[in-house]
Amino acid sequence: MPDLHYLTLYDPHEQARPRHLGYLEWTAPAGARTVVCSHGLTRNARDFDFLAQALNQAGFRVICPDMAGRGKSDWLVSKSDYSYTLYMSDALAVLDQLALGRVSWVGTSMGGIIGMMIAAAQKQRVATLVLNDIGASVSAKGLKRILGYVGVGSAFKNADEAMAYLKSVMEPFHITSEEHWRHMFEVSFSVLPGNRYALAYDPGINQPFRDAVSKPEGIGDVDLSPFWNEVTCPALLLRGELSDIFPREVAEAMCGKPQPVKCVEIKDTGHAPPLLDESQIGIILDWLKQHA
Numbered sequence: 001m002p003d004l005h006y007l008t009l010y011d012p013h014e015q016a017r018p019r020h021l022g023y024l025e026w027t028a029p030a031g032a033r034t035v036v037c038s039h040g041l042t043r044n045a046r047d048f049d050f051l052a053q054a055l056n057q058a059g060f061r062v063i064c065p066d067m068a069g070r071g072k073s074d075w076l077v078s079k080s081d082y083s084y085t086l087y088m089s090d091a092l093a094v095l096d097q098l099a100l101g102r103v104s105w106v107g108t109s110m111g112g113i114i115g116m117m118i119a120a121a122q123k124q125r126v127a128t129l130v131l132n133d134i135g136a137s138v139s140a141k142g143l144k145r146i147l148g149y150v151g152v153g154s155a156f157k158n159a160d161e162a163m164a165y166l167k168s169v170m171e172p173f174h175i176t177s178e179e180h181w182r183h184m185f186e187v188s189f190s191v192l193p194g195n196r197y198a199l200a201y202d203p204g205i206n207q208p209f210r211d212a213v214s215k216p217e218g219i220g221d222v223d224l225s226p227f228w229n230e231v232t233c234p235a236l237l238l239r240g241e242l243s244d245i246f247p248r249e250v251a252e253a254m255c256g257k258p259q260p261v262k263c264v265e266i267k268d269t270g271h272a273p274p275l276l277d278e279s280q281i282g283i284i285l286d287w288l289k290q291h292a
Helices: 047-059 082-098 110-121 142-146 157-171 178-188 203-213 248-253 276-289
Strands: 003-008 018-026 034-038 061-065 103-108 126-132 190-191 195-197 233-239 261-266
Touching: 003 082, 018 047, 018 082, 034 047, 034 082, 034 110, 047 061, 047 103, 047 178, 047 203, 047 276, 061 082, 103 110, 103 276, 110 126, 126 276, 142 203, 157 178, 157 195, 178 190, 233 248, 233 276, 248 261, 261 276
Parallel strands: 034 061, 034 103, 103 126, 126 233, 233 261
Antiparallel strands: 003 018, 018 061, 190 195
C-alpha cells in the first residue's frame, strides 16, 4: 500500500491561510525512476491504485497527487481559484518538495493538460508524457456533457443511490469488472453520518465552467496546441474509441512530431479509459520501460 503525505501550501484567495495538498507515494529503491500520475477533473489519486501498483512492482517510484479540492487535499476558499495555473503550480510544488528533477508523467484528462503544460514550460522536468484521452484540442461537446454533472447531486442517501449515480456518469469509462466498480465506488465517495454518501471533491470545482458559460461566447472547443507544440519529449497518446473529448483527427495530427509519439485507441471506451485492467496498464508500462 502507498504512503499518504501532505504538502503545506497557502490558499490563493487568503494568503495567510495554510492548505494541505495530499499525495500518495509508492516507494522504490534509491535511483528508481519516478512516475507522476495526475487524475481527471472530478477524480482523485486513488484512481491510479491498479496502475501504480503495477508500475511499482516493475521498479518505478510512483507519486499520485490529489489536486486542490479533491480526495485528501483541502478545498479552496474562492471557487474561482480552481484553475490550471494553480494546478500546475501545486504539481511543481510537489516535485520540488520531493527534489524530483525529471519524471515521467501520466495524466488523465485534466491531469494530462497539467502534464502538457509542465512539459511545455519546463522541458527538463518531464522525460516522457502519457496523455490519457486528452490532446491538443478539447471538444466543446464533451465539455458540455461534463458540465452537466460536475458538482451536481453531490450527496446521496445510501450506497445504492451513490453507485447508480457513479455508473451513470462513468458509463463512458466502459468498466466491466465488478472488482473495478467496487474500487471506483470506494475511492469516489466519503461516508457521511447516517450512512449517506458524498462525492470526494468540492462541488465548487465547477465554478470556472460556470463562469465560462456566463460569457456571451459560452463554451467552445479549447485549443491546447500552444502547449502541445512546445512539448519535445516522447509521448504516448491513449484515446477512447468513443471519446467525445479527444477527437480521432486531433490524435492523428498530434503524431506528426520529430520525437516519438504513439497513439493507441482503446476499443468500446469513451472519456476516459480508466487504466484499471491489465491490457491498458500494459500499454503504459511497456511505453515507460522504453522511454522513461
